[in-house]
Amino acid sequence: DIKACIFDLDGVLVDTAVYHYKAWKRLANELGFDFTEHQNEQLKGVSRMASLDLILGWGDVTNLSPEQKNELADRKNTWYTEMIGQMTPAEILPGAKQFVIACREAGLKTAIGSASKNTPTILQKLELNPLFDAVVDGNSVSAPKPDPEVFLKGAEDLGVSPAQCVVFEDAVAGIQAAINGGMKTVGIGSPDVLTKADKVISGLDKMTLEMLASL
Ligand code: B16
Ligand code: MG
Numbered sequence: 001d002i003k004a005c006i007f008d009l010d011g012v013l014v015d016t017a018v019y020h021y022k023a024w025k026r027l028a029n030e031l032g033f034d035f036t037e038h039q040n041e042q043l044k045g046v047s048r049m050a051s052l053d054l055i056l057g058w059g060d061v062t063n064l065s066p067e068q069k070n071e072l073a074d075r076k077n078t079w080y081t082e083m084i085g086q087m088t089p090a091e092i093l094p095g096a097k098q099f100v101i102a103c104r105e106a107g108l109k110t111a112i113g114s115a116s117k118n119t120p121t122i123l124q125k126l127e128l129n130p131l132f133d134a135v136v137d138g139n140s141v142s143a144p145k146p147d148p149e150v151f152l153k154g155a156e157d158l159g160v161s162p163a164q165c166v167v168f169e170d171a172v173a174g175i176q177a178a179i180n181g182g183m184k185t186v187g188i189g190s191p192d193v194l195t196k197a198d199k200v201i202s203g204l205d206k207m208t209l210e211m212l213a214s215l
Pocket of ligand 2: 169
């Protein structure tokens with residue numbers, strides 16, 4: 001029986017990918033190169049430093065020291081936090097808040113499982129904090145997705161077993177993390193991309209409690 005739903009943040013409850021893209025693009029441009037929105041897809045669900053490494057590879061930027069890389073990541077994050085500081089609850093993706101509320105009214109536990117260190121700011125801006133029993137994010141985990149740590153911690157905080165959890169994810173690495181943790185999965189996006197998910201929907205506006213039972 002399903003007892004809990006664990007939600008990824010970026011790409012599931014809110015579309016911050018557009019802000020990540022703007023900030024990373026600005027950094028790349030300052031370094032003298034550019035990358036496409038298509039390439040940006042590969043950064044979804046990937047941690048900040050792993051994203052930086054991918055982008056530097058695209059620009060053939062090599063031989064940077066750890067200090068220089070940290071400085072670049074900090075520069076990007078400053079621009080990113082300026083943008084998310086302007087976010088409002090109107091930016092919650094369609095149906096997301098309604099589905100989380102429906103879960104809670106049905107007696108299910110709810111948690112966030114995100115790679116983002118900016119999760120606390122985003123939840124505050126979206127006024128979503130009261131809807132989650134647990135929040136596990138990039139500040140509290142050491143192993144990035146597809147390692148299941150972020151979701152296993154969520155299950156532990158909720159006091160449920162992994163097999164009783166459904167994870168909602170938009171990233172391939174996130175679906176894999178949930179599978180690695182022994183959880184059921186609902187992909188948010190395209191079935192062609194999220195091939196391993198138990199079910200794929202275009203957004204939480206297409207999700208119902210009845211669908212949970214059939215996973
Ligand atoms: P930050 P999620 C992920 O969030 C994003 O999808 C990914 O693009 C980003 O690089 C990562 O968080 C780290 O974000 O720089 O804010 O720590 O999808 O796991 O909620
Ligand atoms: Mg995501």
